[in-house]
Amino acid sequence: MKKVLKVTALTLVIVVVMSLCAFAAPDSLPLEVYGNANGILTVTNPASASISSYDRQHNISGYAAEGATVSIYAAYGDKYSAIKRFTVGASGVFVQPVTLTRGRNDLLIRADINGQVQYVKRTVNVLSINFFNLLKGFNLY
Amino acid sequence: MKRREFVKTVILTLLVISSVILASKIWFTEELWSGGYNSFSYKSAFFSGISSWFRGETSAKALDYNQIFFPKQLMLTHSETVILLNPTDNSYNKIGEDIKQILGEMFEEFSVAEITQNELEKACKTTSVFVDFYNNTSFKMLGDYFGAKNSGEAAEIANIRQLLISSEEPAIYARNNQSGKIYKVTFNSDMTALNEKIISAAKSKGEGQKLYSYAFENGFDVPPEDPDAPKKMLLDSYIIINISGESVPKIETESLIFERNADTDSAFLEIFDMDLNTSRPFSETDGTVNYIENYAKLRINSNGLFEYDSLDAGKGPELGEGLTSDYDIIKKAGEFLEKVNAINTLPEGNNYVFNRLEKKENRYEIYFDLTYNGIPVILNRASGTESNIKITVDGTKITSYKQNFIACRDAGGDFEIKNMITALDDFYSIYDTKSVENVKISDMYNTYYYNPENKDMSVIWVVSLSNNEHVIVR
Numbered sequence: 001m002k003k004v005l006k007v008t009a010l011t012l013v014i015v016v017v018m019s020l021c022a023f024a025a026p027d028s029l030p031l032e033v034y035g036n037a038n039g040i041l042t043v044t045n046p047a048s049a050s051i052s053s054y055d056r057q058h059n060i061s062g063y064a065a066e067g068a069t070v071s072i073y074a075a076y077g078d079k080y081s082a083i084k085r086f087t088v089g090a091s092g093v094f095v096q097p098v099t100l101t102r103g104r105n106d107l108l109i110r111a112d113i114n115g116q117v118q119y120v121k122r123t124v125n126v127l128s129i130n131f132f133n134l135l136k137g138f139n140l141y
Numbered sequence: 142m143k144r145r146e147f148v149k150t151v152i153l154t155l156l157v158i159s160s161v162i163l164a165s166k167i168w169f170t171e172e173l174w175s176g177g178y179n180s181f182s183y184k185s186a187f188f189s190g191i192s193s194w195f196r197g198e199t200s201a202k203a204l205d206y207n208q209i210f211f212p213k214q215l216m217l218t219h220s221e222t223v224i225l226l227n228p229t230d231n232s233y234n235k236i237g238e239d240i241k242q243i244l245g246e247m248f249e250e251f252s253v254a255e256i257t258q259n260e261l262e263k264a265c266k267t268t269s270v271f272v273d274f275y276n277n278t279s280f281k282m283l284g285d286y287f288g289a290k291n292s293g294e295a296a297e298i299a300n301i302r303q304l305l306i307s308s309e310e311p312a313i314y315a316r317n318n319q320s321g322k323i324y325k326v327t328f329n330s331d332m333t334a335l336n337e338k339i340i341s342a343a344k345s346k347g348e349g350q351k352l353y354s355y356a357f358e359n360g361f362d363v364p365p366e367d368p369d370a371p372k373k374m375l376l377d378s379y380i381i382i383n384i385s386g387e388s389v390p391k392i393e394t395e396s397l398i399f400e401r402n403a404d405t406d407s408a409f410l411e412i413f414d415m416d417l418n419t420s421r422p423f424s425e426t427d428g429t430v431n432y433i434e435n436y437a438k439l440r441i442n443s444n445g446l447f448e449y450d451s452l453d454a455g456k457g458p459e460l461g462e463g464l465t466s467d468y469d470i471i472k473k474a475g476e477f478l479e480k481v482n483a484i485n486t487l488p489e490g491n492n493y494v495f496n497r498l499e500k501k502e503n504r505y506e507i508y509f510d511l512t513y514n515g516i517p518v519i520l521n522r523a524s525g526t527e528s529n530i531k532i533t534v535d536g537t538k539i540t541s542y543k544q545n546f547i548a549c550r551d552a553g554g555d556f557e558i559k560n561m562i563t564a565l566d567d568f569y570s571i572y573d574t575k576s577v578e579n580v581k582i583s584d585m586y587n588t589y590y591y592n593p594e595n596k597d598m599s600v601i602w603v604v605s606l607s608n609n610e611h612v613i614v615r
Binding site: 038039042044045047054055056057058059061062063065089090091092093094095097099 | 221348349350351352354358359360361365367369370371373382384562563565566567568569570
């Protein structure tokens with residue numbers, strides 16, 4: 001009887017820990033990731049897959065399902081590393097300021113809720129001041 | 142015999158004087174002709190002007206520019222730096238003075254061109270100041286304030302709640318919220334002082350996180366391209382998204398009429414063309430005092446609420462002649478308000494600002510808010526929210542005046558203000574956004590919120606919708 005109880009308790013602990021690991025957003029992700037859902041994440045800023053800006057300070061904005069955990073990752077080497085993580089409220093609206101580096105910034109935005117995961121990729125090229133002078137008429141947003 | 146003649150002369154003289162006084166009273170106040178017409182009363186302003194000159198009275202104080210055109214915030218943009226100034230910031234008034242001067246110069250000579258939203262969005266990125274008002278105003282009203290003769294040329298630039306003033310070139314951008322048309326107004330002016338102030342403020346701030354941005358920069362003003370995306374209420378393109386956590390001083394109220402006496406009551410009655418000697422006063426158990434005359438009622442509530450009501454639309458204090466424009470009415474109502482409030486001087490930090498004018502045929506309702514350190518104090522009533530002062534004008538007569546005679550003072554400590562995104566979350570929790578279609582969020586701002594019943598003071602977010610609803614988020 002004691003053995004049965006021990007095995008049951010151990011199984012319960014393993015299931016709980018594993019489920020937590022499965023649902024929590026990881027701190028790092030490989031460069032190729034695939035979600036299993038649609039309609040739980042919309043990134044409105046940057047509005048397109050790749051934009052150029054002269055501003056290192058940028059806002060990542062959009063909508064996500066109420067209660068979803070949204071994580072913002074930046075690509076460093078051969079993986080994405082988490083730079084922001086937050087839970088979205090009833091409006092679904094989020095605005096998160098991030099500080100980018102000059103040059104190419106590959107960002108990955110991930111929303112997960114109830115085991116559903118959606119990814120959106122964005123690239124922001126932060127131009128140098130010299131570039132800015134050259135491209136003054138460039139549409140930056 | 143001589144003594145008898147003297148007494149008769151004195152009596153006769155007194156009789157003549159009293160008949161002149163009584164006759165003049167009838168001439169200048171009573172309805173002498175059918176329909177209530179009395180030509181003498183039109184001259185009364187002339188006589189009262191002379192008498193007030195002899196009494197050493199000055200003319201009614203006019204509202205300042207900042208009391209009529211009161212921006213809730215100014216957003217300065219220079220290069221990559223964006224700064225938000227509230228009325229509590231030191232630079233707010235300095236930049237406000239420059240804006241006033243530039244607007245005055247603009248009305249001397251200007252040209253107007255219609256532009257696209259894309260052009261305005263680009264202009265928002267230039268070195269500029271974005272002036273964000275609480276309520277709609279118009280170029281006509283601004284022009285009337287500056288005494289411009291050409292403000293009619295820009296009559297279509299109405300229903301504007303924001304102005305973008307570019308300091309890189311003398312240009313002002315404005316959008317008509319009803320028609321959606323956007324205008325660029327160019328003129329001749331030296332923008333150096335404003336430009337230098339913006340650049341100096343930007344340099345002193347340095348590099349930091351982007352805490353303030355326009356809704357259009359975040360893509361919250363257009364439906365998402367993704368067909369699977371959840372449907373959300375759109376935001377007006379030029380709402381400033383403020384993600385910084387802020388706080389404002391905790392305040393409490395004090396009554397301004399606790400030191401009421403016969404003199405102050407008499408002064409109030411005189412302003413409202415009532416007479417302490419002829420009106421019938423009666424008090425209530427809670428200390429509220431009522432004065433009633435044939436055509437008017439004045440009630441001074443013990444909780445500070447002051448109410449005047451004319452019992453006949455043709456009766457009431459005269460607001461003035463020649464009320465030809467919205468600005469004239471606001472100006473005159475403001476002067477009347479200053480006259481009433483001269484009896485109880487507002488403590489430092491308190492002020493009145495114009496909120497809005499509502500027109501219904503020949504009736505005008507003019508609302509003013511109490512502000513403390515530049516932040517409006519909105520009243521919480523069972524019937525909904527209220528401005529502190531409401532003046533109703535029928536034709537040229539003030540037929541109703543309501544004011545809560547309170548002032549604010551620091552209570553120590555701070556009220557923490559919810560982050561704007563948190564306020565949006567709370568709005569979605571209390572408002573069924575799916576029940577309304579094609580309704581946008583047109584504005585979001587903070588105010589103090591005071592409940593006169595339980596004297597509770599708090600800070601709230603007001604979410605204004607395009608269907609003219611205002612939702613309170615606590």
